[in-house]
Amino acid sequence: MKVSVSQLISVVSGMLLMAGSLGAQAQAKHTFALGNTDFMLDGKPLQMISGEMHCARIPREYWRDRMKMAKAMGLNTIGTYVFWNANEPVKGQFDFTGNNDIAAFVKMAKEEGLWVVLRPSPYACAEWEFGGYPWWLLKDSTLKVRSTDPKFLSAYTNYINHLAKQLVPLQVTHGGNILLVQIENEYGSYSDDKNYLDLNRKIFRDAGFDGVLFTCDGETQMPKGYLPGYLPAVNGLEDPAKVKELINKYHNGKGPYYIAEWYPGWFDHWGDKHARTDAAQAAKTLDQILGAGVSINMYMFHGGTTRGFMNGANMGRNEPYAPQVSSYDYDAPLDEAGNATDKYYKFRDVIARHLPAGQKLPDVPAKKPTIAISNIKLSAYADVFDNLPKPVTAKKPICFEDLDQAYGFVLYRTQISNNGLLKLKELRDYAIVYLNGKQIATLDRRLKQDSLQLSNVPVNATLDILVENNGRINYGPYLADNRHGITQAVMLDGQEVFDWKMYRLPFADLGKFAYKMQPVTAMHPTLFKGTFNLSKLADTYLDMSGFGKGFVFLNGHNLGKYWQIGPQQTLYVPAGWLKKGMNEVVVFDELKVGHQMLQALNHAVLDRKM
Structure with missing residues (x-):
C-alpha cells in the first residue's frame, strides 16, 4: 500500500495532536495528601471552601446552575451525600440515571472547576428517609443496620461495589476531582464499635476507593466515632482553636483541620417554626474559620427539596417523633429554588477577602424569574375508597415491609361490633380512622396519639384505618426500629382485633x-x-x-x-x-x-x- 506525502503529513499531525492531548491529560492528574496542618494538592496547601449539595434534591436540569452559583460565592469544592435507597430502591435493582446519576454530577462539578468531597457512607442521616438506608433491609425483622450483622454487611458491600463502578474512576488518584471519601457518618452518635468502623474501611478499599478516607463526628462524639489512623473531621464545631485541638488529639497530634459540617442554617419539622440563623453572625464565624486556615464544608450551601416520600424524621429517648418537611431550603445561602440570599452575599464578601492575590470571583448569575x-x-x-386494589388478607395487621411496600399508605379494614377503647399498638406514623366510611378521628405519632374511645358502634361495622408513613427515622437510637404501618396489633376494649384486609396504596404513580x-x-x-x-x-x-x-x-x-x-x-x-x-x-x-x-x-x- 502506497502512502502519499499529504497522507503521511496528516497521519503524523494526528499522532502529534493525540500525543499532545494525552500529555495534557497526564498533566491534568493531581496528587492529594494529608499534610501536618493542611490538605496538600500537588504538594501545595489547599484550603477547601466547600458547600453541600445533593443531586437527588436538585432537578438535574439545574445542577450546573447551582454549581455556577457555588463558584460565584467563592466555593472551590462541593460536598455531597449519596443516598443508597435512591440508587437501589429494590434489592438488586440499581438506578444511576436521571437525578440519581451521581457520576454525572461529579463530572459536571469538574467541568465547573469544583473539587468533590464524596460522602457515600452509606448511612447519610441528612433528614432523608431512613438516613439513606433502603427500606427493603427492614423486610428481615432480624437484620440490624449499621452493625456487623452479616446480612447487613452483605447488602452494604454489594451496594458499595456497584457504586464503585460509577465513582472509583472519578477519584483524584485516577485523574478525577473526588478528593476525599467518607466511610461513616457521625457514627459516634450511634455506637462505638471500632471493628465495625474498620469493616467500613475495608469495604471501601476492596471496592477500589484508594484515595484519602475520613470519618466525621460531633465534638463530644468523636472518641466513639473516629477510626484510628484516618482523618477525623468534626461537625458543628465553630471555634478554630478547638477544632485544631480536637483533631490533633485524635489524629496523632496533627491535621489537616476540616469541619465536615458547618451549619449556617437548619432544617424544619412539621408543626415547628421555620428555622433561621443570623446571616451577619454566620459571616463573622466564617471569616474566623477561614482566617485560621481551617477547611470547611457548609451544610447546606443549597438544600433544594426532598421530593416524593423521602423525608426522614427525628426521634430521641426524650424527644418525640418529628418528621421533616419537604422543603430543604435550610435557610441556606442558596434558597430552595437556587437564588442567592442575603447570607450568600455576606459569605461571598468574606470569601473574597481570603482569596489568593489577584484572584477574582465570577459575577453572580441573575435571579431566576418566577410566575404566579x-x-x-x-x-x-x-x-380512594372507590379505587382500592385487591387486598391482602391476614388474621393480624401486617406492616408495610411485610406487605412489600416501601412508602405511602396502607388501608387496614375489618369488621367490629363492640364499643370501647381502640388502641393501635406502635402506630407508625399517622392514621385516619373511619367507621362505616365516616371519618371519626386522626391519630398522630408526633403527639403520642394511638387510641380513641368508640361508642355507638353498630353490629358488623366496617372499621377502616388509613395509615401513612410520615418518614422513617434518620438519626438517633431508634434508627434500627423503623418498620411502618400498624406494627404490632389493634386492640378494642382490651381484646385483639383480627381478620384484616390490607390495601396497599404506595402512590408510586397515579395511573390506575x-x-x-x-x-x-x-x-x-x-x-x-x-x-x-x-x-x-x-x-x-x-x-x-x-x-x-x-x-x-x-x-x-x-x-x-x-x-x-x-x-x-x-x-x-x-x-x-x-x-x-x-x-x-x-x-x-x-x-x-x-x-x-x-x-x-x-x-x-x-x-x-x-
Whole structure:
C-alpha cells in the first residue's frame, strides 16, 4: 500500500495532536495528601471552601446552575451525600440515571472547576428517609443496620461495589476531582464499635476507593466515632482553636483541620417554626474559620427539596417523633429554588477577602424569574375508597415491609361490633380512622396519639384505618426500629382485633385511579385533578394553605408533601418541570374534600404555622 506525502503529513499531525492531548491529560492528574496542618494538592496547601449539595434534591436540569452559583460565592469544592435507597430502591435493582446519576454530577462539578468531597457512607442521616438506608433491609425483622450483622454487611458491600463502578474512576488518584471519601457518618452518635468502623474501611478499599478516607463526628462524639489512623473531621464545631485541638488529639497530634459540617442554617419539622440563623453572625464565624486556615464544608450551601416520600424524621429517648418537611431550603445561602440570599452575599464578601492575590470571583448569575398562576381548576375527582386494589388478607395487621411496600399508605379494614377503647399498638406514623366510611378521628405519632374511645358502634361495622408513613427515622437510637404501618396489633376494649384486609396504596404513580367529574362529598382521601395552560415558563410555588394533608404530582413529578400545620405552605415547582401549553396537576388530600381551585404564587411560604 502506497502512502502519499499529504497522507503521511496528516497521519503524523494526528499522532502529534493525540500525543499532545494525552500529555495534557497526564498533566491534568493531581496528587492529594494529608499534610501536618493542611490538605496538600500537588504538594501545595489547599484550603477547601466547600458547600453541600445533593443531586437527588436538585432537578438535574439545574445542577450546573447551582454549581455556577457555588463558584460565584467563592466555593472551590462541593460536598455531597449519596443516598443508597435512591440508587437501589429494590434489592438488586440499581438506578444511576436521571437525578440519581451521581457520576454525572461529579463530572459536571469538574467541568465547573469544583473539587468533590464524596460522602457515600452509606448511612447519610441528612433528614432523608431512613438516613439513606433502603427500606427493603427492614423486610428481615432480624437484620440490624449499621452493625456487623452479616446480612447487613452483605447488602452494604454489594451496594458499595456497584457504586464503585460509577465513582472509583472519578477519584483524584485516577485523574478525577473526588478528593476525599467518607466511610461513616457521625457514627459516634450511634455506637462505638471500632471493628465495625474498620469493616467500613475495608469495604471501601476492596471496592477500589484508594484515595484519602475520613470519618466525621460531633465534638463530644468523636472518641466513639473516629477510626484510628484516618482523618477525623468534626461537625458543628465553630471555634478554630478547638477544632485544631480536637483533631490533633485524635489524629496523632496533627491535621489537616476540616469541619465536615458547618451549619449556617437548619432544617424544619412539621408543626415547628421555620428555622433561621443570623446571616451577619454566620459571616463573622466564617471569616474566623477561614482566617485560621481551617477547611470547611457548609451544610447546606443549597438544600433544594426532598421530593416524593423521602423525608426522614427525628426521634430521641426524650424527644418525640418529628418528621421533616419537604422543603430543604435550610435557610441556606442558596434558597430552595437556587437564588442567592442575603447570607450568600455576606459569605461571598468574606470569601473574597481570603482569596489568593489577584484572584477574582465570577459575577453572580441573575435571579431566576418566577410566575404566579391563578384559578387552576380541579375538575376531576377520584375517591380512594372507590379505587382500592385487591387486598391482602391476614388474621393480624401486617406492616408495610411485610406487605412489600416501601412508602405511602396502607388501608387496614375489618369488621367490629363492640364499643370501647381502640388502641393501635406502635402506630407508625399517622392514621385516619373511619367507621362505616365516616371519618371519626386522626391519630398522630408526633403527639403520642394511638387510641380513641368508640361508642355507638353498630353490629358488623366496617372499621377502616388509613395509615401513612410520615418518614422513617434518620438519626438517633431508634434508627434500627423503623418498620411502618400498624406494627404490632389493634386492640378494642382490651381484646385483639383480627381478620384484616390490607390495601396497599404506595402512590408510586397515579395511573390506575379512575376519575369522575362529580365532586366527592364523603370525607374520604381523594385525588383532585386539574389542567392549566402556560405561554411562558418560570419557577412557581403551589399554594397549599387551603388544603389538609397530602402530596402533589405535577406532570408526573411527585413534588413532595404538604400539611396544613406548616410551617411550609407552598410546594416549589421548578420551571424545567413545566410545559408550554397543557400541564396536569393532581393533588391528594387525605383530610379535606371540596377543593375546586388551586393557585400558584411567585414566592415561597415556608414560615407559617396554622
